[in-house]
Amino acid sequence: MFVFLGKCQPAESINYKMILDDFDRLLPLYRYVESGGRHDPVPLPAIPGFVFKAGCSPKHGEATATFTAKVLNLDLRHNLLQERLAQRLIAEFGVENVSTEQPSGAGTRIDVVVRQSGQYWFYEIKTAKSPRVCLREALGQLLEYGYWPRGQEPTASRLVVVGESPLGADGTEYLRRLRDIFGLPLEYLDLPL
Numbered sequence: 001m002f003v004f005l006g007k008c009q010p011a012e013s014i015n016y017k018m019i020l021d022d023f024d025r026l027l028p029l030y031r032y033v034e035s036g037g038r039h040d041p042v043p044l045p046a047i048p049g050f051v052f053k054a055g056c057s058p059k060h061g062e063a064t065a066t067f068t069a070k071v072l073n074l075d076l077r078h079n080l081l082q083e084r085l086a087q088r089l090i091a092e093f094g095v096e097n098v099s100t101e102q103p104s105g106a107g108t109r110i111d112v113v114v115r116q117s118g119q120y121w122f123y124e125i126k127t128a129k130s131p132r133v134c135l136r137e138a139l140g141q142l143l144e145y146g147y148w149p150r151g152q153e154p155t156a157s158r159l160v161v162v163g164e165s166p167l168g169a170d171g172t173e174y175l176r177r178l179r180d181i182f183g184l185p186l187e188y189l190d191l192p193l
Contacts, residue, residue, distance in 0.1 A: 037129020038165045077127045085112050085123060085162055085191055106148040121158035122146060131171045134163035160187045
């Protein structure tokens with residue numbers, strides 16, 4: 001797929017500063033695409049941390065979209081990652097200690113579960129290119145699997161988000177904070193295809 005971004009200018013009066021400004025503005029997007037999603041697509045704003053701003057932003061109430069092909073591709077990629085992870089864990093812990101699509105006891109299914117010395121490790125696989133997005137999408141599911149009433153008892157001793165890209169320093173710090181502040185047994189595993 002190729003996407004062209006730019007502006008038309010008359011050949012006799014090209015504004016080179018405008019061209020260079022566009023290149024500067026598009027550089028983070030270029031880095032994101034060329035890194036295969038390992039870099040953030042847009043740098044985070046340099047603000048001094050959380051700043052509360054009162055008010056409510058108006059939002060649209062309805063929208064229509066079709067994502068059939070994208071959802072199918074993500075599902076197939078998820079299946080490949082799940083198979084690879086399961087084989088890796090089986091090689092390490094034995095086939096009798098690894099389960100895929102394990103019912104959680106609360107009406108959902110856990111991607112992969114390892115049973116180790118009477119404890120359980122839950123793995124949630126995400127196909128997003130960014131580890132940050134993988135963490136965002138997986139944390140709620142892992143917390144539900146591990147702590148929802150009438151679900152798994154005892155609770156999981158490890159909750160592992162699985163993505164294809166390495167975590168990086170910010171992600172590592174984020175997980176450290178979640179472990180330190182909330183005592184959650186969170187981890188991240190990069191598993192490139």
